[in-house]
Amino acid sequence: MRRLAFLLCAVALNVHAETADTVFLNGNIYTVNDKQPRAEAVAVKGERIIFVGLNADAQKFRGPSTRVVDWHGATVVPGMTDSHCHIFGIGERELTLNLEGTNSLEAFLAKVRERVSTTEHGKWITGRGWIETFWKPPQFPTRADLDKIAPDNPVFFTRADGHAAIANSVALKIAGVTRDTPDPFGGKILKDKNGEPNGMLLDNAQDLVAAKFPKPTDAQREEALLAGIKREIGLGWCEIQNAGSDLDDQAIIRRAFDQAKIKLRMINAAWGPGPAANELLKDGATLNAYDHHFTQRTIKAIFDGALGSRGAALLAPYSDKPETSGYLTQKPEELRPMFAEALRRGIQVETHAIGDRTNRTILDLYEEAFKAVPTAQRKIAEPRWRVEHAQILSPQDLPRFAKLHVIASMQPSHAISDLFFAPARLGMARLAGAYAWNSLLKTGTIICGGSDAPVERGEPMIEFYAAVSRKSIHGEQGEGWHPEEAVSREEALKFFTVNAAYAAFEEKDKGSIEPDKLADFTVLSADIMKIPEPQILQTRCSMTVIGGEIVNE
Numbered sequence: 378m379r380r381l382a383f384l385l386c387a388v389a390l391n392v393h394a395e396t397a398d399t400v401f402l403n404g405n406i407y408t409v410n411d412k413q414p415r416a417e418a419v420a421v422k423g424e425r426i427i428f429v430g431l432n433a434d435a436q437k438f439r440g441p442s443t444r445v446v447d448w449h450g451a452t453v454v455p456g457m458t459d460s461h462c463h464i465f466g467i468g469e470r471e472l473t474l475n476l477e478g479t480n481s482l483e484a485f486l487a488k489v490r491e492r493v494s495t496t497e498h499g500k501w502i503t504g505r506g507w508i509e510t511f512w513k514p515p516q517f518p519t520r521a522d523l524d525k526i527a528p529d530n531p532v533f534f535t536r537a538d539g540h541a542a543i544a545n546s547v548a549l550k551i552a553g554v555t556r557d558t559p560d561p562f563g564g565k566i567l568k569d570k571n572g573e574p575n576g577m578l579l580d581n582a583q584d585l586v587a588a589k590f591p592k593p594t595d596a597q598r599e600e601a602l603l604a605g606i607k608r609e610i611g612l613g614w615c616e617i618q619n620a621g622s623d624l625d626d627q628a629i630i631r632r633a634f635d636q637a638k639i640k641l642r643m644i645n646a647a648w649g650p651g652p653a654a655n656e657l658l659k660d661g662a663t664l665n666a667y668d669h670h671f672t673q674r675t676i677k678a679i680f681d682g683a684l685g686s687r688g689a690a691l692l693a694p695y696s697d698k699p700e701t702s703g704y705l706t707q708k709p710e711e712l713r714p715m716f717a718e719a720l721r722r723g724i725q726v727e728t729h730a731i732g733d734r735t736n737r738t739i740l741d742l743y744e745e746a747f748k749a750v751p752t753a754q755r756k757i758a759e760p761r762w763r764v765e766h767a768q769i770l771s772p773q774d775l776p777r778f779a780k781l782h783v784i785a786s787m788q789p790s791h792a793i794s795d796l797f798f799a800p801a802r803l804g805m806a807r808l809a810g811a812y813a814w815n816s817l818l819k820t821g822t823i824i825c826g827g828s829d830a831p832v833e834r835g836e837p838m839i840e841f842y843a844a845v846s847r848k849s850i851h852g853e854q855g856e857g858w859h860p861e862e863a864v865s866r867e868e869a870l871k872f873f874t875v876n877a878a879y880a881a882f883e884e885k886d887k888g889s890i891e892p893d894k895l896a897d898f899t900v901l902s903a904d905i906m907k908i909p910e911p912q913i914l915q916t917r918c919s920m921t922v923i924g925g926e927i928v929n930e
């Protein structure tokens with residue numbers, strides 16, 4: 378504020394203004410600052426913005442060594458944040474067999490066959506990204522499908538959502554999974570009609586095989602991290618909020634920052650309950666390390682599975698499989714003490730909740746914790762706890778988010794991926810509270826937006842398009858899609874800017890283009906606030922600026 382007052386004064390007196398390191402001119406700028414919504418130019422000193430306004434006025438900040446960058450009329454928005462993604466998974470998807478876009482079982486198997494042909498016998502082959510809902514028929518692959526083309530290599534391919542995987546017989550044998558292996562808690566080993574494992578492993582059952590993978594070296598993990606970060610910056614993300622990490626991941630991230638290998642801003646959550654959460658509770662948060670590039674103050678818990686694999690916990694049975702209603706993947710009695718301690722220690726909590734039963738239970742648990750640990754006993758009065766996905770809500774639970782000041786962290790692309798099969802899983806009535814962005818906004822809920830990559834593609838323009846159109850990327854909208862839940866472009870932009878900043882306690886530093894905030898900008902090839910919806914998907918990031926530095930163009 379002090380600096381702003383000085384600037385206004387300097388401009389009014391027409392004396393020398395502060396000299397900028399960089400002046401960016403000729404932008405079609407959407408600031409997401411209500412007091413000054415549009416601008417042409419920005420001046421930056423160090424890593425912060427010192428001026429936002431007209432081209433002519435920006436000239437006052439030019440000195441002999443000021444760099445001038447001409448945006449040539451490009452659209453500029455505050456640096457976009459992916460509020461929920463998995464950065465190592467994004468990188469691994471780049472480095473292992475990427476099965477995205479395999480539109481049939483045959484296409485999936487063809488990709489696998491090709492990889493098998495170039496891999497030594499006996500070596501593991503892993504990959505991710507298949508999704509059977511678009512296949513005809515939309516059925517899970519089986520180990521028999523894979524055994525035909527991969528008889529000698531253990532293979533394991535994770536479904537795009539990460540909540541299911543297919544393994545072949547070699548892999549199941551290595552893991553010792555037989556007809557007699559019991560389902561682990563929070564997971565399922567699918568069986569064929571003879572009672573033999575058919576290769577499909579849901580949620581926690583995936584670990585039976587995944588535990589047998591050769592452990593990646595630290596160098597390989599770092600390679601995945603950096604590959605993920607490179608992709609994110611190229612797409613125009615200035616910050617990611619990493620939805621879960623173990624202690625090994627954290628060591629790799631910190632080392633990469635120590636060696637100045639990371640320019641992306643990262644808000645990192647620690648998996649809980651378990652060692653990573655315990656350490657965070659013991660040591661406390663890391664805030665704004667590496668010049669505002671790294672913060673760790675959040676515990677991430679996973680409380681159910683996904684809708685696609687019918688692992689999401691529902692209040693009533695699945696419409697297309699009445700013998701099941703999904704399952705919780707954590708025991709509430711194990712979450713309670715962690716939640717209470719988190720409040721006392723000023724640690725944020727975010728919990729994955731897809732089904733309506735899971736969402737109700739987590740809101741109950743949050744409410745219970747807020748009562749058990751009153752404000753006076755908390756390190757931070759306002760906990761800003763989050764529910765990740767908040768996907769299927771019973772109408773009576775919708776207003777509870779705002780009432781409890783719980784943030785809904787939602788991924789617009791999930792709606793346009795899932796609404797193809799959600800009507801079958803849930804029936805029409807339950808869709809009223811599914812992906813209910815506008816209904817939540819009306820209750821006063823703050824929604825931060827993310828992609829959940831590598832579950833989804835993780836592209837900011839796909840997320841923005843999904844939020845404003847609520848149509849598939851081909852423009853389709855089926856029965857039960859609730860078009861009225863699409864949001865305005867202004868709201869959608871907030872999901873990935875100010876609301877994302879708020880969800881990480883950062884609204885003073887990030888989320889809008891205004892003086893004193895960090896100079897993070899996403900520059901786009903088209904005006905996403907005005908162009909027809911389908912053109913949003915063709916829009917590309919033409920420049921990413923983080924802390925005043927052009928990190929991608």
Ligand SMILES: [Zn+2]
Pocket residue numbers: 461462463620829832
């Ligand atoms: Zn996730």
